[in-house]
Amino acid sequence: MGTIKIIDVAREAGVSTATVSRVLNSHANVDPVLAGRVREAADKLGYRPNGIARSLRRQSTDVIALIISDVGNPFFTAITRGVEDIAQKTGYSVLLCNADEDSSKEATYLAVAEQSQVAGVILSPHQAGTDVSALSRASIPLVVIDRPLSEAMDSVMVHSRDGARAATNHLIDAGWKRPACITGPEEAATAQERLEGYFQAVREHGNLDELYVHAPFRQHGGLEGAARLLDSDNPPDALFVANAQMALGVLQEVKRRNLRIGVDIGIISFDDAPWAQFVSPPMSVVAQPAYDIGAQAAQLLLQRVGGSAPIEPRHIFLSTTLIVRESSRRHSA
Amino acid sequence: MGTIKIIDVAREAGVSTATVSRVLNSHANVDPVLAGRVREAADKLGYRPNGIARSLRRQSTDVIALIISDVGNPFFTAITRGVEDIAQKTGYSVLLCNADEDSSKEATYLAVAEQSQVAGVILSPHQAGTDVSALSRASIPLVVIDRPLSEAMDSVMVHSRDGARAATNHLIDAGWKRPACITGPEEAATAQERLEGYFQAVREHGNLDELYVHAPFRQHGGLEGAARLLDSDNPPDALFVANAQMALGVLQEVKRRNLRIGVDIGIISFDDAPWAQFVSPPMSVVAQPAYDIGAQAAQLLLQRVGGSAPIEPRHIFLSTTLIVRESSRRHSA
DNA sequence: ATGAAAGCGCTAACAG
DNA sequence: CTGTTAGCGCTTTCAT
Numbered sequence: 001m002g003t004i005k006i007i008d009v010a011r012e013a014g015v016s017t018a019t020v021s022r023v024l025n026s027h028a029n030v031d032p033v034l035a036g037r038v039r040e041a042a043d044k045l046g047y048r049p050n051g052i053a054r055s056l057r058r059q060s061t062d063v064i065a066l067i068i069s070d071v072g073n074p075f076f077t078a079i080t081r082g083v084e085d086i087a088q089k090t091g092y093s094v095l096l097c098n099a100d101e102d103s104s105k106e107a108t109y110l111a112v113a114e115q116s117q118v119a120g121v122i123l124s125p126h127q128a129g130t131d132v133s134a135l136s137r138a139s140i141p142l143v144v145i146d147r148p149l150s151e152a153m154d155s156v157m158v159h160s161r162d163g164a165r166a167a168t169n170h171l172i173d174a175g176w177k178r179p180a181c182i183t184g185p186e187e188a189a190t191a192q193e194r195l196e197g198y199f200q201a202v203r204e205h206g207n208l209d210e211l212y213v214h215a216p217f218r219q220h221g222g223l224e225g226a227a228r229l230l231d232s233d234n235p236p237d238a239l240f241v242a243n244a245q246m247a248l249g250v251l252q253e254v255k256r257r258n259l260r261i262g263v264d265i266g267i268i269s270f271d272d273a274p275w276a277q278f279v280s281p282p283m284s285v286v287a288q289p290a291y292d293i294g295a296q297a298a299q300l301l302l303q304r305v306g307g308s309a310p311i312e313p314r315h316i317f318l319s320t321t322l323i324v325r326e327s328s329r330r331h332s333a
Numbered sequence: 334m335g336t337i338k339i340i341d342v343a344r345e346a347g348v349s350t351a352t353v354s355r356v357l358n359s360h361a362n363v364d365p366v367l368a369g370r371v372r373e374a375a376d377k378l379g380y381r382p383n384g385i386a387r388s389l390r391r392q393s394t395d396v397i398a399l400i401i402s403d404v405g406n407p408f409f410t411a412i413t414r415g416v417e418d419i420a421q422k423t424g425y426s427v428l429l430c431n432a433d434e435d436s437s438k439e440a441t442y443l444a445v446a447e448q449s450q451v452a453g454v455i456l457s458p459h460q461a462g463t464d465v466s467a468l469s470r471a472s473i474p475l476v477v478i479d480r481p482l483s484e485a486m487d488s489v490m491v492h493s494r495d496g497a498r499a500a501t502n503h504l505i506d507a508g509w510k511r512p513a514c515i516t517g518p519e520e521a522a523t524a525q526e527r528l529e530g531y532f533q534a535v536r537e538h539g540n541l542d543e544l545y546v547h548a549p550f551r552q553h554g555g556l557e558g559a560a561r562l563l564d565s566d567n568p569p570d571a572l573f574v575a576n577a578q579m580a581l582g583v584l585q586e587v588k589r590r591n592l593r594i595g596v597d598i599g600i601i602s603f604d605d606a607p608w609a610q611f612v613s614p615p616m617s618v619v620a621q622p623a624y625d626i627g628a629q630a631a632q633l634l635l636q637r638v639g640g641s642a643p644i645e646p647r648h649i650f651l652s653t654t655l656i657v658r659e660s661s662r663r664h665s666a
Numbered sequence: 667a668t669g670a671a672a673g674c675g676c677t678a679a680c681a682g
Numbered sequence: 683c684t685g686t687t688a689g690c691g692c693t694t695t696c697a698t
Contacts (some may be wrong), residue, residue, distance in 0.1 A: 003471065005675055016685045021677055029683060048467060051448025053675030056385045056690045063445065071410045071429070072607075080404050084431060088438070093445050096404070096429035098417060105421070112396065112426050115384025116449070134381060138336065219607060251611045273608070274405075274552060278584045280613030338691055349669045354693055362667060386691035389674050 004045045012041035024049065055117060064301060065113040065121040066294075067097040067106065069146070070217065073245055074273045075290050076124070079145065082294020083122060090302050092119065099126060101185075101217060106130060114138050120301045122294075125149050127187045141304035143297045147189045154300045154309075156293050156316040160190050160270075163286040163320030164197025164240065167268045170284070170322060171238045172205055175330040176266045180211035180236030182225035182246060188217065194242045194270060211236045215246065222249025230257065238266035238328070244273035244285075251279060267327040270320075281326035289318045337378045345374035357382065388450060397634060398446040398454040399627075400430040400439065402479070403550065406578055407606045408623050409457070412478065415627020416455060423635050425452065432459060434518075434550060439463060447471050453634045455627075458482050460520045474637035476630045480522045487633045487642075489626050489649040493523050493603075496619040496653030497530025497573065500601045503617070503655060504571045505538055508663040509599045513544035513569030515558035515579060521550065527575045527603060544569045548579065555582025563590065571599035571661070577606035577618075584612060600660040603653075614659035622651045 006024075010017045015034055023035040024042065041047075055061045066083050068076040080096060087094045095118070099106035103126050113121045114134045121135060124146040132151065135142050143154040164181075171179040181198035184191030195212055202208045213228050215221035222241060226249065229236055241247045247269035259265045261281055269276075272287035296316050303309040339357075343350045348367055356368040357375065374380075388394045399416050401409040413429060420427045428451070432439035436459050446454045447467045454468060457479040465484065468475050476487040497514075504512040514531035517524030528545055535541045546561050548554035555574060559582065562569055574580045580602035592598045594614055602609075605620035629649050636642040 003675095006677095007675085017675090018677080018685060018687095019683090022684090025677085031683065034684080046470065048470065049448060050389075050450075050675050051445070052385055052389045052450055053690090054448075054677075056383075056389050056692090057675080057677045059690070063449075071404065071413050072407070074405070077404045077410070080431060084433070093430075093441060095445075096431060097426075098413060098429060100414075100417070108426060112384070112428075115382060115387075116396075117383075117385055137379065137381065245607070248607055248611060255611075274578070274581050275606070275608035275612065278581060278588075278612045279608065280611065336691095339693095340691085350692080351669060351671095351694075352667090355668090358693080364667065367668085383691050386674090387693075389676090390691080390693045392674070 003050075004047045005050070006047070008045055009038065009042045009047045012045060013037040059117070061117055061119055062091060063093045063095055063118050064298075064305075065095050065097055065109070065118045067099050067109050067113070067121060067123045069099055069101050069124045069126060070245075071096070071098040071100075073217070073243065073271075075244065075271045075288060078290030079124075079294035079297075082291040082296075083298045084294075086295050086298035086302065092302070099124075101126060103127065103130070110134060114140060120305045122297045122301055128189055141301055143301045143304075145293055145297045152313045154304065154313050154315070156296045156300065156318065158288050158293065158318050158320060160193040160320070161197040161200070163270065163288070163322070164194040164242075165201045166197075166320070166322045167240050167270070167284075167286045168198045168201035169204070170324065171240060171266055171268055171328055172201065172208070174238075174266060174328055176238035178209060178211065178234070178236040179238040179240060179266075180213075180229050181240045181242070182213055182215060182222060182229065182250065183242040184214065184217040184221070184246075186214050191217070191242055194240075198240055209234070217243050217245060219245050219249040219252070222246030223253045224249070226250045226253040230259075237264070239268075241267065241269035244269060244271035244276065247271075247273075247276075247283065261327050262329055262331050266330055272323060277325060279327075284325045284328035285323050287321045287323050289320075292318060336383075337380045338383070339380070341378055342371065342374045342380045345378055346370040392450070394450055394452055395424060396426045396428055396451050397631075397638075398428050398430055398442070398451045400432050400442050400446070400454060400456045402432055402434050402457045402459060403578075404429070404431040404433075406550070406576065406604075408577065408604045408621060411623035412457075412627035412630075415624040415629075416631045417627075419628050419631035419635065425635070434459060436460065436463070443467060447473060453638045455630045455634055461522055474634055476634045476637075478626055478630045485646045487637065487646050487648070489629045489633065489651065491621050491626065491651050491653060493526040493653070494530040494533070496603065496621070496655070497527040497575075498533045499530075499653070499655045500573050500603070500619045501531045501534035502537070503657065504573060504599055504601060504661055505534065505541070507599060507661055509571035511542060511544065511567070511569040512571040512573060512599075513546075513562050514573045514575070515546055515548060515555060515562065515583065516575040517547065517550040517554070517579075519547050524550070524575055527573075531573055542567070550576050550578060552578050552582040552585070555579030556586045557582070559583045559586040563592075570597070572601075574600065574602035577602060577604035577609065580604075580606075580609075580616065594660050595662055595664050599663055605656060610658060612660075617658045617661035618656050620654045620656055622653075625651060
């Protein structure tokens with residue numbers, strides 16, 4: 001049973017393929033009678049349009065690709081919702097690609113996006129150097145989120161550095177004496193920015209050591225980072241952690257060492273994960289407006305797709321919010 | 334600057350398009366010299382294959398679609414990793430689609446999958462009645478996960494009922510007198526199964542009331558479910574919660590009411606989310622082998638895609654693991 | 667081993 | 683308002 005194509009419908013309805021195409025795409029100027037016959041025929045035969053052929057001909061599709069760094073990170077899934085909500089309103093489907101903090105997977109998805117001629121892509125680049133030239137050559141609009149790209153592009157970013165600085169300052173104000181920073185891998189711009197924010201705060205307070213480690217943006221990264229820091233000669237008494245997944249690892253290691261959070265050690269992390277207020281003690285965090293990042297990025301992208309956007313790249317910056325809960329407070333033992 | 338196509342490369346290299354195609358697809362029997370010229374030309378012109386055209390001609394693609402019920406649910410993101418790891422090994426890309434517990438979004442993605450002729454799809458159907466006939470008509474292999482479909486299909490499922498029964502029994506054995514169940518929406522088979530498991534346990538113990546509510550598989554669902562149950566005349570003293578996101582909502586409501594977990598109320602939930610051991614007190618759970626579900630599903634699918642699968646649908650059943658932590662233990666006040 | 671040429675299924679000029 | 687037809691860019695027989 002070969003698939004039914006437009007010509008089969010045409011024959012069944014006694015019209016030309018052009019007419020079939022017209023009614024199926026609800027073009028104007030089609031005799032209602034013929035239209036009826038066509039729809040009937042299509043129904044009867046169970047005709048299903050071939051999207052590939054259509055795309056090839058039209059040179060366009062109505063899907064956008066969202067390439068995120070890690071599906072396991074609630075920050076990115078929240079972004080996803082923002083993108084989906086906006087895209088759906090406009091009739092676009094969003095295909096999610098999990099680059100998994102891996103440049104080669106990212107490159108694969110970028111290639112898939114390019115070769116399947118998606119209408120546009122939203123990307124959180126693994127590194128600033130990520131090569132997106134294929135997209136521009138194919139004139140596929142791109143908006144960059146979370147991490148900047150060396151090339152100028154529409155983007156929506158967060159003032160990570162300020163958030164990190166605020167977090168660290170909060171730790172110091174709360175009475176902790178040796179705050180340290182567990183940040184992401186060196187190649188990640190957000191990791192650097194958060195580290196810089198930490199540096200700023202520490203320097204503002206003078207005579208404080210700069211204590212930090214780089215580690216993967218994952219639970220095990222947080223665990224390892226905490227272990228390294230805590231094993232050092234003059235260990236920190238407070239930790240600023242660069243993302244929620246790492247924070248879980250930190251919790252794990254802190255628990256293993258039987259350290260009392262709020263007494264032996266203070267903790268604050270980036271990202272207000274759904275669980276943050278339920279861990280013990282409730283985790284203080286620097287919340288990012290994840291949903292908005294997604295929504296705004298989608299808006300920017302859809303404007304470009306629709307052609308209603310200026311030539312120059314636009315940059316949107318969003319701010320973080322410091323949410324103080326318990327893990328960062330200091331109580332004497 | 335029109336896009337470079339295969340014929341441009343052919344001209345540049347002084348060969349036919351057929352030859353270009355052959356070297357680019359590393360077919361055998363190509364003169365190394367010509368092959369070199371072709372590659373050089375392609376490089377020089379910056380040729381990028383058009384995947385759409387290729388797919389149209391080949392009538393196939395190398396991407397599989399994974400349609401999940403909710404990206405925000407760590408259970409599904411863990412499945413995603415399993416699928417990705419297997420797919421990648423075989424050279425397939427996986428496109429993730431978030432149906433968001435919504436039949437119409439699900440239908441949209443099913444249509445996208447069909448029309449873009451993905452090699453196969455892995456789906457966690459929103460309802461048993463989800464219409465996948467379009468896929469079969471297009472002979473796109475499908476494997477169903479998590480929730481069954483009325484049609485016979487390759488599937489990988491979990492013995493939810495047994496897990497639920499074990500969880501409830503554990504609650505009873507721990508000394509709780511009025512265990513209740515907060516399960517998902519009625520249309521979700523997993524919600525029903527978990528409820529049935531709860532019923533089984535309760536009935537095995539005789540003279541226990543059957544206390545339960547249906548609610549969305551989300552945090553707010555858990556919150557609302559807990560509120561309704563706790564507001565009833567003769568409220569439960571223990572809660573079996575049907576998924577991790579709901580459990581967060583339960584925690585929220587329980588906290589709001591200042592109920593002491595382990596004293597005033599016992600809790601156990603489905604799914605061992607990354608945060609489960611860090612909430613206060615550590616959450617007892619029924620763990621599902623999420624990664625394996627994904628990996629096995631991908632294996633099943635890839636066999637069909639490769640044609641190396643029997644005609645009859647295969648069904649894989651995986652078991653849950655009861656992990657007792659603190660939230661389900663009972664201490665006198 | 668290479669090239670010519672026929673489409674894959676659809677849409678959009680262009681004619682009528 | 684409808685039909686004819688020329689491709690979209692690529693792969694793959696079929697000849698040579």
